[in-house]
Amino acid sequence: MNSAHLVDALERGTLALFLGGDLPQALTGVPSRAEMARALARRHGLETSPSLAQVAQQVGRGGWRRAFTVFLREQLQDASPQSFHRRVVALAHEHGVQTLVSTAYDGLLQRAFDDAGVPVEVVWKDSQLAVAFQDRPLLIQLYGNPLADVESLVVTEDDHLDLWRDRRRASVLDEVKRALQRNTVLFLGYNLSDPDVRLLWREVLGRAGDLHRRAFAVWPSLPAAEVAVWADRGIEILAQDPWGLVDGGVAMRQPPAPATPPPAPSSMPAQLYQQVQRALLRCGPFRSDTALRPLFIDRRISLWHNSLPSANSPIERVQATIEHLFLKSNAEGTNALVLLLRVLRDQTSQGDACYGQLDKLAKKLDTLLKGQGSTAAT
Incomplete structure (x- = not known):
């Protein structure tokens, strides 16, 4: 079973989580990217599209970037962490997941870490990474944080294409690439039929090429043709995640408690x-x-x-x-x-x-x- 490889990676400390913004609002407490795309299009009288990047690109023409920035903040400002976020934090904390990459805009995973009292370093630009505590897990907000730093946002098609040319994020992007190259990766919360995910693939994941290790994505009911396409890209599709993070259900196989780490040498703090x-x-x-x-x-x-x-x-x-x-x-x-x-x-x-x-x-x-x-x- 494919999930056995994921569980093994978790036990060995070689699992990285990529968390997207395509899960339904009933689960995350905030609209999905597709839901926000449709709402933004309606507000500005545009043709509806499931791609937030495409709609934001149209809204942002002529210097109106503030319009979709304000819209995003309105959609997210009253949200609070849900059970889904707490389950992710529990898994990461209990099993020592060292790298989490989020392309959601809501910042709710960070708040869930804070609520649980679990230290985490949250970064979206190099200046933050430079002062991050190295003994804490790293949460990379790859598409920025609209509530804390509107200049950091990656929303439009141009933003996605410019991401790898942004010198302010060179080291952060190195961390993302390193996570792909050195870990088994689970993509959770990505609608693999969404055009924006293909942008993510082309501009981030594809750059790792054949260097990235085994990767999995959870997306139920994906058509067989799409499953084959993603398999060619090196990503195996699962109908559900092994730990019930999305539905809170019974895991395919419950991971055992992590082994107690060996003590530090006596004279090393x-x-x-x-x-x-x-x-x-x-x-x-x-x-x-x-x-x-x-x-x-x-x-x-x-x-x-x-x-x-x-x-x-x-x-x-x-x-x-x-x-x-x-x-x-x-x-x-x-x-x-x-x-x-x-x-x-x-x-x-x-x-x-x-x-x-x-x-x-x-x-x-x-x-x-x-x-x-x-x-x-x-």
Whole structure:
């Protein structure tokens, strides 16, 4: 059963969620994109269309962008999180989902995280990503936030096409691409017959090409011809999601409770350990033992190439590597884990958000260890 692969990815810590705005209002508390498109078209006397991007493009002609911005705010301002949002938060929190990408405009998922007291970093532009706490899950609002930042909105057809040329979001888009390349992905709340989803595919998902890992989308009753089209694009269609997030029903298979994570090494603060673990998962080649070993050809860490531990999943591989390197140092007394962070940093473009994260963690860990005294010899 296809859902077994999703459940396995959740258990291994390699599942990313993409959440769209096409679910019905009865479920989310806000109109779907198609419902908003029809309402916006009626308000401005235009031919109705299921594509919000097309209608907004027409409304926005001649500098009238404010018209659909005000409309969106009116549609969303009185909404509150629903059971659907709370179920997503519970799944993400209980099983350590690290990346969630939302193309909904309502911001209700963020509020559901806040209501549950679950820390999450919410970003839609690079300036936010630069100061995000690395030990928290990342919620990327890919199409912006109309209530907090109207300039961030991606609504019209031109907005969609310009998204990948927006320098203010280069690092955020790198995070989206990285999520596709390193995780099994579940698309939830996307009407795959909607023209706007094809825009998303062409401008975001298609850019990952053959590099993206296995992906699934939940959309009941999609015609067989459409199922085949999306299969060619690398996305398998499911009639329902494995955990009943949409209907709250019985799961296809209930995921077990996550294993208790191993404790941080005794002299590393737990918060720093979580930051390092998250950065390595996001920025390093930990998807397999085979992918990781070439990294250790670098002379700074080649000393530990032949002693790297094997593991069955990315999260286990990261944890084993941290434990293996933390109490080791080279002949000059530099900690092996610090060296690993530096190697990864130096192999990353300076424009990539990972560069700054790895650099900051390498310095923080190095300062900590120097304050405690030298680590154990190799």
